[in-house]
Amino acid sequence: MPTVPNPFSFNRQDLVLIMPQLQLVLFGLGILLIDFWMDAKTKYMNAVLALMGTVFSGYALSRLYIQLSVRAEMGEKAGGLAGFHDSIFVDPFAIFFSALFLAATALVALLSVKYLEIEEEHHGEYYALMLFACAGMMFMASGNDLVVLFLGLETMAISFYVLTGFLRRERRSNEAAVKYMLLGAFSSGILAYGFSLLYGIGDSTNIQGIGTRLAERVRVMELVKMTQMGGAMGEQVRRSLETQLPGIAQHDPFLWQVLPVLAFMTVAAGLFFKVAAAPFHQWAPDVYEGAPTPIAAYVSVASKAASFAMMVRIFVAVFGATHAQWLYVVAAVAVASLTWGNLAAITQTNVKRLLAYSSIAHSGYILLGLAAGSAVGLQGLAYYLMVYLFMTTGAFALVIVLRRKGLIGDELEDLNGLYQRSPAAAVLLLIFMMSLAGIPPTAGFMAKYYILQALINTQHPVLAVIAALYIVPALYYYFRVVVHAWMKAPGDAPHPVMSLGQAVALTVAVFVTLAAGVYPEPFAQLARFAFSIGR
């Protein structure tokens, strides 16, 4: 009798693999507990605890990194650490993205303290939910199993619904939360339907196993097509198929042909929703405008990065064998996102809404990296997501700095004369906008450069030309923001005052935005590390 492994058994090493997530969840629960003892003056301690959570989690992550590099030096070929019956797989890809999520969480926590004080909604739940969302994102990056991926996604998404509606008395925040929740749950449902079909195809919830089965199936279908061509060749193939896979002719054609296509379509639609790619982007502008600004930044950078990490995992592991077929679907969605995002951003008068459309356009560029599918393309995708995180957080941080009692500060007019009011903020704004538009010597330029290079290397010159042309409208609308800040009269608007947390976050964001543009090599190395030893 074969020994069946006990499904409830796991060892200490398994727990070590999810230690970064465990740290985050423990700190999140801790915040919920001590929040009761905090009065209005000491509420900032919640943010301190959240930051400590990210630091501890980062330490656990670095231990995993060391463990991985030791194994790599010993010549281990597995490329990662598997645990929990192969449902968690910690490889360089997972570590890279987990580090990105932690960075985003820490930056947003720094930006939130003063903002929540102004809004008079300073509650511990806010930081706890941020940490829970971050733990969910880490599971999205390290999951190797449909169940883990789906639950990670939902942990993130449900936390974000609450965070979006966190300003309970603010009607725009309520409305954004309702829209985000409805469309988010809808897209999760579609994604889950795709997952259930994948389970049907693969007889397993393990994405590697499903990928293997799907690849086999594609090959068999090709052989079956050959038998239908007839002739001596077709006859020979038919006979060898009969011997190797008896009963193939009787097999349900529905299961064999329709299901993979339907599964791909539903999974792709669900994931495109999550990364806000056109035509599934309608929620993004509303959510960014209505949500508390730090959360808009968090949704924009972290949720997007996590969804892209999950998308890469699934597309490469499950649909890797059929890349040549879905490449055009992804490319079409990418071009649609570029078109819609860039053109709709031109007419926006609200900075948060403008950044939302810009983030849709950026999704287009990142998807092109996936469409290219080569190593350079995927590294470009990782690099793009990394610099996008810092430059977009920086841009949102400036909107947060402008927030004061009685002024939301997210209209373009609110930026008028920023140069006279606060030269430092105006210079930072210029740098972030240059980077978002993709002008050297900023990081945004290098990110677009890697994507375009990958497209040209993989013989997609048309896509490269389209991607390059859309920089023109992007220049127009990003520099409209700069014009408001630098050339308009300030009026009687007061000087913005930066808190310590905001100053630290802005310094980090601007440092990476400039450093990754002037000297991109170490950052590109990080992106290469993410795809160094995948499965």
Add this chain to the structure above:
Amino acid sequence: MLPVSHYLILSLALFIIGVVGVLTRRNVIVILMSIELILNAVNINLVVFSRLYGDAAGQAFAVFIITDAAAEAAVGLGIIIAFFRNRETVLADEMDLLKW
């Protein structure tokens, strides 16, 4: 046991009813119910495949989907109540502070 395709067509029909419901209904609560229909279509699929392959993983997945649906409904209804307190409506087309 009926052929698997019968069950799959049933679940596909449920799925499509859910999607159409989300896209056409005005009342937010009905939209939430349509989303539950989609998740039930998912559960039917999972259980059918689980039975077909004699593999318990699909049923475990279905339990997780049910849990997730409960969490989503709890948070979703909470958000809708917060919205209703401020606006006195649950109709999707009256959510017009932000352009759809």
